[in-house]
Amino acid sequence: MKRFLTFALAAALFSSCSDDDDNQIVTPVTPGEMSLTLDARIGNEDFALNKDFAVAGQTLNFNKLRYWVSNVVLVDTKGAEYKVPDSYFLMEEVSDLDLSGTINDKMTYPANKRETITLKNIPAGEYKTIKFGIGVDSKYNDNLSLRTGELTIANGMSNIAWMWHSSYLFTSVGGTVKKGADSKAFTAETGLNANYKTVSIDLPTPVNSSTSKGFVLNLDVIKVFDGIDVMANPAINAMTAPLMSTVSTNYATKAIIFGSEAK
Amino acid sequence: MTMASIRTIAFWAAALLFSSCSQQQVESEPEVYSFQVPANFPQPVFDTHNPMSHQGIELGRKLFYDVRLSANNKVSCASCHQPQLAFTDGMQLSKAGVSGTALLRHAPAIFNLAWVNNGLFWDGGSTNLESQVFGPLTAHDEMAQNLYELVDELNAVPAFVSAFQNAFQEPVSSQNVAKALAQFQRSLVSAGSKYDRYRLNQTGGALTSDELAGLMLVRQKCQGCHTGELFTDQGYHNNGIDADFSNTEHEGLYTGRYRISYDLADLGKFKTPSLRNVALTAPYMHDGRFTSLEDVLDHYSAAVKPSATLDARLPASGLNLSAQEKKQIILFLHTLTDLGFTQNPDHHKPQNF
Numbered sequence: 001m002k003r004f005l006t007f008a009l010a011a012a013l014f015s016s017c018s019d020d021d022d023n024q025i026v027t028p029v030t031p032g033e034m035s036l037t038l039d040a041r042i043g044n045e046d047f048a049l050n051k052d053f054a055v056a057g058q059t060l061n062f063n064k065l066r067y068w069v070s071n072v073v074l075v076d077t078k079g080a081e082y083k084v085p086d087s088y089f090l091m092e093e094v095s096d097l098d099l100s101g102t103i104n105d106k107m108t109y110p111a112n113k114r115e116t117i118t119l120k121n122i123p124a125g126e127y128k129t130i131k132f133g134i135g136v137d138s139k140y141n142d143n144l145s146l147r148t149g150e151l152t153i154a155n156g157m158s159n160i161a162w163m164w165h166s167s168y169l170f171t172s173v174g175g176t177v178k179k180g181a182d183s184k185a186f187t188a189e190t191g192l193n194a195n196y197k198t199v200s201i202d203l204p205t206p207v208n209s210s211t212s213k214g215f216v217l218n219l220d221v222i223k224v225f226d227g228i229d230v231m232a233n234p235a236i237n238a239m240t241a242p243l244m245s246t247v248s249t250n251y252a253t254k255a256i257i258f259g260s261e262a263k
Numbered sequence: 264m265t266m267a268s269i270r271t272i273a274f275w276a277a278a279l280l281f282s283s284c285s286q287q288q289v290e291s292e293p294e295v296y297s298f299q300v301p302a303n304f305p306q307p308v309f310d311t312h313n314p315m316s317h318q319g320i321e322l323g324r325k326l327f328y329d330v331r332l333s334a335n336n337k338v339s340c341a342s343c344h345q346p347q348l349a350f351t352d353g354m355q356l357s358k359a360g361v362s363g364t365a366l367l368r369h370a371p372a373i374f375n376l377a378w379v380n381n382g383l384f385w386d387g388g389s390t391n392l393e394s395q396v397f398g399p400l401t402a403h404d405e406m407a408q409n410l411y412e413l414v415d416e417l418n419a420v421p422a423f424v425s426a427f428q429n430a431f432q433e434p435v436s437s438q439n440v441a442k443a444l445a446q447f448q449r450s451l452v453s454a455g456s457k458y459d460r461y462r463l464n465q466t467g468g469a470l471t472s473d474e475l476a477g478l479m480l481v482r483q484k485c486q487g488c489h490t491g492e493l494f495t496d497q498g499y500h501n502n503g504i505d506a507d508f509s510n511t512e513h514e515g516l517y518t519g520r521y522r523i524s525y526d527l528a529d530l531g532k533f534k535t536p537s538l539r540n541v542a543l544t545a546p547y548m549h550d551g552r553f554t555s556l557e558d559v560l561d562h563y564s565a566a567v568k569p570s571a572t573l574d575a576r577l578p579a580s581g582l583n584l585s586a587q588e589k590k591q592i593i594l595f596l597h598t599l600t601d602l603g604f605t606q607n608p609d610h611h612k613p614q615n616f
Contacts, residue, residue: 166388
C-alpha cells in the first residue's frame with residue numbers, strides 16, 4: 001500500500017515542474033543523430049599533449065588545444081542546407097588549466113579531451129558537404145550575455161578583462177618549442193569578428209544519414225602554423241594581427257580535411 | 264490507514280504538486296518598458312536581444328547599488344558611479360576597488376548610453392553594455408567578483424531569486440546580471456538641462472548673452488567631435504594631450520584605441536565623452552589629468568601636442584581662445600547640467616535595500 005503512495009508522489013514529481021514538453025515523450029536513440037569528429041593530428045601521427053613532435057628542425061610539445069566549432073551546416077545532394085540549431089561546441093585537449101583571474105581569483109579547469117560532437121535531429125538525407133565555423137560569429141561574440149549551445153565565459157575561452165575586446169577567444173593552442181639549445185613557451189590565440197572563418201568540407205561520396213554514423217575530419221595542428229616560424233613568433237594574439245589572421249585562415253583552409261566516414 | 268484514505272492522500276499530494284508548479288508557469292510576463300526618446304534627440308538603435316522591462320530595470324538598479332557584486336562585498340557599481348555626479352566619482356583615478364590600487368582609467372559618466380553604438384570604455388573595447396559589465400565585475404582591481412560565487416550569493420536572497428524570475432522568467436545567472444545592469448543603464452537618460460529647455464523653447468530656457476556666445480563658440484570649436492544633441496560623436500580622437508604613445512605597459516593601455524584596433528592610425532585616440540553634465544564630471548580626460556574645465560580649455564587653447572594622429576579638426580597650435588571666450592564656453596557648459604537627472608530618485612539607491 002505504501003508503494004502506491006510512493007508511486008503517486010513520484011509520478012507527480014516527475015510530471016510537474018518542467019518548462020517544456022520534452023519529457024512527455026521518451027525517445028530512445030534518435031535515428032537522426034550523426035557524429036562529427038575532428039581528429040587532431042601532427043602530420044600522420046595522432047596529436048597528444050606533453051609529447052615531443054619533431055617538425056622541420058624544431059621540436060614542439062603541446063599543453064593545450066582548444067577551439068570553438070559553431071554553426072554546423074549539412075548540405076544535401078540537392079544543395080539544401082540543414083543548419084544544426086544551437087550548435088556551438090568547445091573542442092579541446094587540455095591538461096588541468098589554471099584559469100585564475102578570469103572569472104574567478106583561483107580556478108582550475110580540469111583536464112579534458114573532446115574530439116567528437118553529436119549532431120542531433122538530422123533530417124534523413126544524402127549529405128555531400130559539411131560546413132562549420134571556427135570561432136564564434138559576431139552576434140554572440142559581441143554579446144557575452146547571450147546563451148546558446150556550449151558558449152560560456154567560464155571556461156577561459158573568452159576575454160572579459162581589459163586586455164582585448166570583451167569577446168570570445170576563437171582558438172587557443174600552446175606549449176613549448178625547442179630548436180637546438182633554445183626553448184620557448186608559445187601560444188597562438190585567435191579572436192575578433194574578422195577572424196571568424198567557415199570551414200567547408202566536401203565529402204568524397206555523399207553520406208546517407210540513416211545508414212552512416214557520421215564523419216571523421218582530420219585536423220593537422222602543424223598546418224595551423226603554416227607559414228609561421230613558431231620559434232620567432234611565440235606569442236600570436238590580437239597584438240600580432242596579421243599572424244592571428246594567418247592562423248585563423250589556416251584553421252579554415254589548410255588544417256582540416258576529410259578523414260573517413262565514422263564506423 | 265485504509266486503502267481509500269491512502270488513495271485520497273496520494274491524490275491530494277499529487278494535486279498539490281501539480282497546482283504549485285502550474286502557478287509558476289502562469290507567472291506574468293515582464294512589463295515592456297516604453298523608452299521615451301527626448302524631442303531633440305536622435306532615435307537610439309536598441310539591441311533586440313535584451314528588451315527593456317520595468318522589472319529588468321528595477322533589478323538592474325538593485326544590482327547597481329549592491330555590494331554583493333564584489334569579492335569583498337564592499338564595492339558596488341555606485342562606488343565609482345555616483346548618481347549625483349552624473350554617475351562619476353570625482354576622483355582622478357579611483358582606489359575604491361577591492362584591491363585598493365589606483366585604477367589606470369578615470370571612471371566615465373553613465374547616461375544616454377542607449378545611443379552608444381560604437382563601443383564602450385575609453386578605448387571602445389566592449390561592443391555593448393551586456394558584454395562590458397563583465398570587465399569591472401571581474402577585474403582584479405575593481406570588483407574582483409567570482410561569477411560562480413555571485414550566483415550563489417544572489418540565490419541566497421529570496422528577493423533576488425523572485426526579481427530574476429520576474430524580469431527574465433529565468434533563474435539567477437551572471438548573463439542575466441549583465442542584462443539587468445544593461446537595462447538599468449540604458450534607462451538613464453539625461454535630457455532635462457537648461458540647454459534642452461532653450462532648444463525646445465520651454466520656460467526657464469532663456470540663455471544669457473554670455474551663455475549664448477558660449478553656445479556659438481562650442482558649435483564652432485567643439486562640436487566637430489562633441490556633436491549634436493548628445494554632444495558626442497561616439498568616436499575616438501587624439502585631442503593632443505599626449506604625443507608619445509610608445510609606452511606599451513599594461514597591455515597597451517596608453518595607446519588608446521590602438522590596443523583594440525591595432526591600427527596605427529588609432530594611436531592615442533580615446534572616446535569622445537559627452538559634454539552634457541560636464542560641470543559635474545570633473546576631473547577630465549581618460550586619466551582624469553585635468554581638474555577643472557578651465558584646465559581643459561587651457562589645453563585646447565594653447566597646449567595641444569602635435570603628433571601623427573592628432574585630430575585634423577584641432578590646429579596643432581591650439582584653438583587660441585581668449586579669456587572671455589573661455590569664460591563664455593564654461594558658462595554655456597553649465598547650462599548642460601541636468602539636476603533633474605542627477606536628483607531623479609528612480610536612479611538612486613532603492614529604499615529599504
